[in-house]
Amino acid sequence: MADIIIKNAYVLTMDPDKGDIESGVVVIEDGIITEVGSSTESTAEKIIDAREGVVMPGLVNTHCHAGMTLFRGYADDMPLKEWLEDHIWPAEAQAGDEDIYGGTLVACLEMIRSGTTAFADMYIHMDMVAQAVEESGMRAALSYGMLDFGDTEKADAELKKGTEFVREWNGKADGRITTMYGPHAPNTCSRDFLIRVKEQAVRDNAGIHIHVLETEAELDHMKENFGMCSIHFLKDIDFWGPDVLAAHCVWLSDGDIRILAEHKVNISHNVISNMKLASGIAPVAKLLSAGANVTLGTDGCASNNNLDMFEEMKTAALLQKVSTMDPTVLPASQVLEMATVNGAKALSINSGMLKEGYNADIIIVDMKQPHLSPAYDIASHMVYAANGKDVKTTIVNGKILMEDHEITCLDEQSILERMKRISKNLVSRINS
């Protein structure tokens, strides 16, 4: 007997061999999808009738700082350097375990509610982040954000912390948690440190999550200090590979695009954060035509200011169209691929498609609503018309985390109450 059967749904499989099924079933057993088709002989204790719903793979957010929900709306409308150095970093210095734990739980609630089933996170107090992810039922690739600023003592301490975290949490929470190394960026980490991190990641068979060329200031800094941009600099130290997840990648030349594609680097496009901080426009259409694996991420809540991947999909499509003056770039089906299949690939997880043998990371979108009516092209609706609130059911690893808009895995009220308390205390500590 199976665990869950979802029936009577429009199934958007994202599986190129299968395509969409107008009225289909998805069968789940032991956290895995065991059947996708138009009917099934199987039985299950739990039957979900998804009539007037779209069943699709959960979205994958490939660049997040989940705990930054704490700073949602805390420092808006300023350039990245000032935002980070004068506001965010001093505030983070005051944040403790309880704050990051509470902030991450709010992020998990927000992601579950808006149809994200897996995310890549780079942040601080990572044991707390991992604990929150474990309790939430979500899937995540977690990394401790390491910076050395050229200080060798700090480099040793940061790498030790990063390594301990990678080793302690990899494969935990029934395999829902995997770990990566998280060197912050080429202009906040020294060359030596980045070399050591890469060597350590190879030894531990772990991926690497890093910010790259988010701002023109980083490009100028790298050219001034090393005579080349971050992409060539990282190529020089043999950093690039399919194990690397590079966030932002805004300031790229055509040569840089070729390097990223050749080395099969995973790229996280953070369009809303890049627009809000006026960092620039990433050449996503060019990256995709070069064959690079481009995915989508929200970045933290202090530069977005939410974690809704539906907004991210729509904005990514629209900005590329207007900035290239070509409405044919990033069609809806390709944007959906970025948010599902490509994201899962970047996190090395067997999710992102509804297919036999894949993780049961699934969402159901409620289509019986004015703004989704009529429905000619479902992919178009998911990218251009829907938003996170339209998600009514979220399943991760075969467990229902939200059903009919009701959160089943966490105590939402107490988490929101806790956020009120900790954010107030945190701000008073920052201001004192």
Ligand SMILES: O=c1[nH]cnc2c1ncn2[C@@H]1O[C@H](CO)[C@@H](O)[C@H]1O
């Ligand atoms: O857009 C960004 N660019 C650079 N750093 C960021 C951005 N958003 C968040 N962080 C910072 O990265 C560190 C990860 O541990 C945190 O300090 C976080 O505030």
Ligand SMILES: [Zn+2]
């Ligand atoms: Zn970031």
